[in-house]
Amino acid sequence: MTLRFNMPSSFRVPALHRSRRSTHRLRSFHLSPTEAATSFKRVDPQASMGGTNPLPPERTKLQPNFVVPLSGSTIVTLAIIASIFFVISVSLAFLGAHIEDPYYKDSLDKVAETSPGIVLFGESVDVDVDEPSITIRWSILACGQDFVLPESTGVHGSNVCGLPSSTLKIFVDNADEPAAIYDPSTIPVHKETGHRRSIQNLVQFDSDHVLDVHNARLYPFDSYFLTSTLRAVDFSNTSVPIQKLTTVDIMSSFDIGTADVESFSNATDGTIHPSRDIDIHVGRPGSARFFALFLFAISWVLTHITVGHVILARRVSGMKPLFKHLISSGAILVLLPQLRNSMPDAPGLDGVLIDTIGYFPQMIITSIAVVILLLILAVREFDIIGIQAETRQKQLARTLPSPSPSPAPSYSTPSRNSMRRFTGTKDSDSTCSFVNHSRPPPSPSRNSTPDEIEKWEKDRMAKYLTGQFVFPPIQRTFAHRPQASSQATAKPSMFHRRLNTMTRLMEAGQVPRSHCLHED
Template sequence: MPPNPDFRLPTHARRSTGGTKLGSIHLRRGQKSGSYQGIIPFERTAVVVIAILFSLLFIVSISLAFVGAAEEESYFKPILDEVVASSPGIVLLGEDVDVDVDEPSVGVRWSIIGCGEGNFLNGSEGMHGVLQCGVPAIPLDIYVDGAEDAAVKYDPDYLPWVGSTGQRRIIQNLYQFDSDHVLDVHEARLFPFDNYFLTSTLRAVNKDTGENVPIQKLATIELTSNFYIVSSDVESYVNITDGSTTTVPSREIDLKIRRPTDARTYTLALFHVNWMLAHVTLGQVYLAWKSPQIPLLKRLLSVFAILLIIPQLRNTMPDAPGFDGILLDSIGFFPQMILCSISGVVLMLMLIRREPTEPSSSPREVKPPVQEQDYAQVLSVPATPRTPAPEYSRSPPPSPLGAWGRPFSSLLTLKDELSRIKEEDARSSAVVPKSKHKSSHRQSRTFFEP
């Protein structure tokens, strides 16, 4: 019969014949090695190389988030354009907001800007990408939250310029100032879902004339590294007492501060991972109780490692406060550490309980290992001479020993003995007369049948 090229051996036969295995696909003999029913096989090395390439592609794709980030349009440009179009004048922009919950305080770095014709210094235009905005052309004193002393005394004469071009050099410390505000932290315990609210008022005074200058706009940045800030301002008035009460214009700003969405997501993810690790310690105790044959030392080391990992994960939470009893720690960190510690203590008690109670001074008796040949000699059935049976009566053969749980050599010995007995019975049956052979055969058959 000619060989069939499409014939395939079973799986165990293919493995035993030592055939070539490409990936996880076995090719038939009659087909090409390049493909199998449209499926191209891959070597394990090729799979590893493809995985590495995909990993590098993912890393490069994530790194592209930094490309062009500095070239984005300024956040304040639409605000300044609106001021130039609707109400030109003095604008204060909070270009940096530092929220310190532990202090607790909020620090804002303000920039003094003049927008519109005649309100900015020549040669300083183009701030934040707006050609109609620059540093103010008049000296100003800025007062914050009704303070008696000015937070900054701005004077445009201090700004230098380039002699060849006449362009003003913008020195940040000459037109920027800082203001500190007290922060209400009654929701700090709800981290990372804590929200804060701040209100402040500012007014500007012309240093040369002493007149109050209306502030047309107050705004701050929207996103910092730790907080998301929503600002809104409103025109207001304040009474100034200097011999007589005078109502002067001012500007109020409201800041609503909360955690960014990604910071909340990462914090909750770490919170859930810590609880999973704490549950793993409970599983280690349960497995140690149900499986006493596995060494307890490995389980104890894993619990000890989790005790060290949980505090580190807690500290990696974005802008996480100290261990001051916030809600996240009350339902997370503290119960997790208690649970892991109790699991470690239980495993230590189980380890002590399973230690041998024999005194260490008396050495244990070590028995020499029993060889398979010696064990077989002890359990093997000795060959006994067999006497010929009478002509009409047959004595039953000696019953074999029970072989359950015996070594393999004992089973072989018993098998040889039974084979030898059957051969002797066959030879003895051949010499019995025909008339008596059936009776003898019936007797032996009755004996061997169960």
């Protein structure tokens, strides 16, 4: 037997604090009141005691809000401060850049200690990849007390090296004419300090060398190699041994590695002339390679963006989005040559590897993308022109009266949907006169259709009923209904026949009564 019960008020839980999964909401029809109360206490004991369900501990704790809303001016101010701090931090790299590397000082001191004599130091190495050639600016130095000109020490931070004290002629690569002539008597002396002035044109000379460029197409991983020999003699043509040949090792766009070896050459008279050879290895520094590859990657990314512009332009509708894609692709087309020229000390557009796999394909793909976008723009322009022309034609067709679709003119019938117009005037006899204002149908011919013949018959019958066949035509009037037999007998039989015929037509619905306008 099924028992029904109502939950006691003491067992009810406020609606705002009831548990979502509590079972006291479902009232079972198969439990007794005692069992239901026991089940309710087991599910929600605090609610059965008249209390409320406590909220979960994570909800009772107040969540601290650490988000501080910032206004637009505050964000811009912080951005400006961060930018200034970044610029100042980067600029600190220039501090101390003028301090020379102690490598040169140590190298010169070592020469003065182990093998004093003449030293040629290459203070500048100009690498011209487009020529290709290398220009080295040599400084004539001497290390050791017996070879240094008095009051000329302190070159490159070394106190044991200075200007040579003897006259010298320097020959490069066994040339017939000396590349430089050094005379210590021409070196001026500072009047106040008494120290020798190092005039560049008096103690320095340039030598040009042709580069080996078989790896030039591997930019930025290109490398160059140069070998040269130098020989020094005094004014009496006595050979003076050169103890050291070295150059700077870091230039703006190249790393220079040098190695010198002692050598000699045999003259035609059998005289041995001592000389010094140098091997120079030229390569790109790591920073130059990084920036060149980064610009190379950026160029390819921009090229892929132009391809994406073409794909998106084919899927979007409207001219405004298409113009955005076209402007962006055109800007990329102009930007790619600038990125190519921005590569550090990049060679000309001579077909190097980075241009074969980078610049030339990028320009081709980007140019094709721009051409495709222009074609899409032209197609959509022509479509818009066609739509506008069609719209103008439709508007013109709406303003002008449309001609009849069928070659045969439409003729009026006495029915409700016909085009015949009747005007009637009620006279003293309560009669209605009908006047046909429509164009009569043509007479039937051998090729006329049954519909045309029927229209002609109806038009002829209407004219007959209105008395248009009487000559001269008179306006006949007749009543809707016969009023009295005396009136009918007083009129001629023709009017009686016409009246009866018209009445039958009006009763049959062929001539609506609304076509007859009455005037009081």
